[in-house]
Amino acid sequence: MATFHFELVSPERLLFSGEVDQVDVPGAEGEFGVLAGHAPLVTMLKPGILTVFTGGGRQHIVVFGGFAEISPGGMTVLADTAVPVESLDSARLAEEIKNTEEDVADTTDEHQRDRLRRKLEQLRAVQAAVAGLNAGAAAH
Amino acid sequence: MPSLKDMRNRIAATKATQKITRAMQMVAASKLRRAQSAVEVARPYAERIGAMLGNIAASVAGSETAPRLLAGTGRDQVHLLVVCTAERGLCGPFNSAIVRLVRERANALIAQGKEVKFFCVGRKGYDQLRRQYERQIVEHIELRGVRTIGFEHAQSIAEKLLSLFEEGAFDVATLFYSTFKSVVAQIPTAQQIIPATPPGGANGPAVVYEYEPAEDEILAELLPRYVATQVFRALLENAASEQGARMTAMDNATRNAGEMIRKQTLTYNRTRQAMITKELIEIISGAEAL
Numbered sequence: 001m002a003t004f005h006f007e008l009v010s011p012e013r014l015l016f017s018g019e020v021d022q023v024d025v026p027g028a029e030g031e032f033g034v035l036a037g038h039a040p041l042v043t044m045l046k047p048g049i050l051t052v053f054t055g056g057g058r059q060h061i062v063v064f065g066g067f068a069e070i071s072p073g074g075m076t077v078l079a080d081t082a083v084p085v086e087s088l089d090s091a092r093l094a095e096e097i098k099n100t101e102e103d104v105a106d107t108t109d110e111h112q113r114d115r116l117r118r119k120l121e122q123l124r125a126v127q128a129a130v131a132g133l134n135a136g137a138a139a140h
Numbered sequence: 141m142p143s144l145k146d147m148r149n150r151i152a153a154t155k156a157t158q159k160i161t162r163a164m165q166m167v168a169a170s171k172l173r174r175a176q177s178a179v180e181v182a183r184p185y186a187e188r189i190g191a192m193l194g195n196i197a198a199s200v201a202g203s204e205t206a207p208r209l210l211a212g213t214g215r216d217q218v219h220l221l222v223v224c225t226a227e228r229g230l231c232g233p234f235n236s237a238i239v240r241l242v243r244e245r246a247n248a249l250i251a252q253g254k255e256v257k258f259f260c261v262g263r264k265g266y267d268q269l270r271r272q273y274e275r276q277i278v279e280h281i282e283l284r285g286v287r288t289i290g291f292e293h294a295q296s297i298a299e300k301l302l303s304l305f306e307e308g309a310f311d312v313a314t315l316f317y318s319t320f321k322s323v324v325a326q327i328p329t330a331q332q333i334i335p336a337t338p339p340g341g342a343n344g345p346a347v348v349y350e351y352e353p354a355e356d357e358i359l360a361e362l363l364p365r366y367v368a369t370q371v372f373r374a375l376l377e378n379a380a381s382e383q384g385a386r387m388t389a390m391d392n393a394t395r396n397a398g399e400m401i402r403k404q405t406l407t408y409n410r411t412r413q414a415m416i417t418k419e420l421i422e423i424i425s426g427a428e429a430l
Contacts, residue, residue: 007188011182011185011291011368012290013181014184028352040348041352042196042351067365069188076192
């Protein structure tokens with residue numbers, strides 16, 4: 001199977017760099033898979049799970065928004081925040097959601113509340129995606 | 141002529157100072173290692189986002205819908221100088237080198253009849269610029285108590301910058317910081333961030349990209365991030381440079397203190413011997429007189 005070069009970077013570090021078979025990306029307008037030879041594309045990402053397929057193995061990484069660029073040279077994902085699923089603490093995520101909910105209730109500033117709401121939506125999306133992934137793993 | 145006791149005290153004081161400077165050097169060395177690796181891991185993102193922006197910018201270049209962050213306001217009357225410096229001193233010429241570059245730039249701009257405003261990040265730069273340009277400083281942010289600089293700090297600075305830009309407070313923003321070359325070389329750098337000037341597009345012929353959603357929507361998201369990334373990078377470079385500069389400065393200070401101790405001890409011993417000799421002479425001449 002043809003491979004291509006894939007890089008996942010967040011502002012604080014380089015998370016993945018190497019040859020891969022396939023990458024599934026949560027695009028802003030729908031999830032899509034990328035194989036070698038994909039047409040050049042630039043897209044925004046929504047919070048969700050990014051899956052990297054390498055030689056039979058797969059790796060799930062939670063991304064909170066960002067950008068993906070596919071060029072003939074390979075694919076680059078610039079994630080706002082990226083955490084491998086294994087190191088994502090679901091209890092902490094739930095707590096974060098709860099805190100944000102409280103913040104939304106407490107804030108009086110319109111602009112701030114909008115921002116918190118968006119953050120809350122993102123967090124919920126990630127929680128749902130992780131839950132879906134775990135359920136899928138259990139069914140297998 | 142200071143007494144022997146005074147001289148002993150001086151030597152002890154110099155030794156204490158030397159101990160402090162040596163400790164500071166060691167602390168700076170270990171902080172430097174951490175700061176340096178932070179710069180290195182952040183570099184790929186900054187490079188990629190620059191390249192990506194370069195690609196997209198090339199495809200929207202010249203079009204009238206290009207966002208203002210990329211195309212500018214069409215004027216360059218008001219310049220905002222974003223000055224990133226350290227929170228602490230005792231790091232050699234680090235802070236003053238940045239401020240000197242800022243002053244030169246500011247004076248050149250003022251001579252051209254432009255208006256200059258300042259946005260200070262870090263206390264030292266603010267303190268130095270305040271004397272001369274008190275009223276032109278529009279913002280000043282202190283990152284005191286921040287142990288490791290996270291992206292969120294850069295982001296909040298970038299948000300302030302962008303909202304100032306939206307209000308039309310300035311036309312051009314330039315970032316001043318010190319690039320970390322090596323432990324002994326930190327280069328004060330000026331980099332224009334608004335309007336964004338991404339590095340030239342990717343090598344080879346321009347690739348025609350598909351955009352999802354449309355270019356301008358992506359650019360509207362990408363540009364603020366690009367600005368935040370540049371600020372982040374400047375802060376990290378600065379952090380590494382600061383520690384590097386402090387290490388060198390403290391190394392020099394330790395060495396100078398050693399030299400001073402040597403000289404002081406020499407004078408102390410000479411004076412002590414001279415006194416003993418004098419006492420002996422007094423005793424002997426006293427005995428001879430009998």
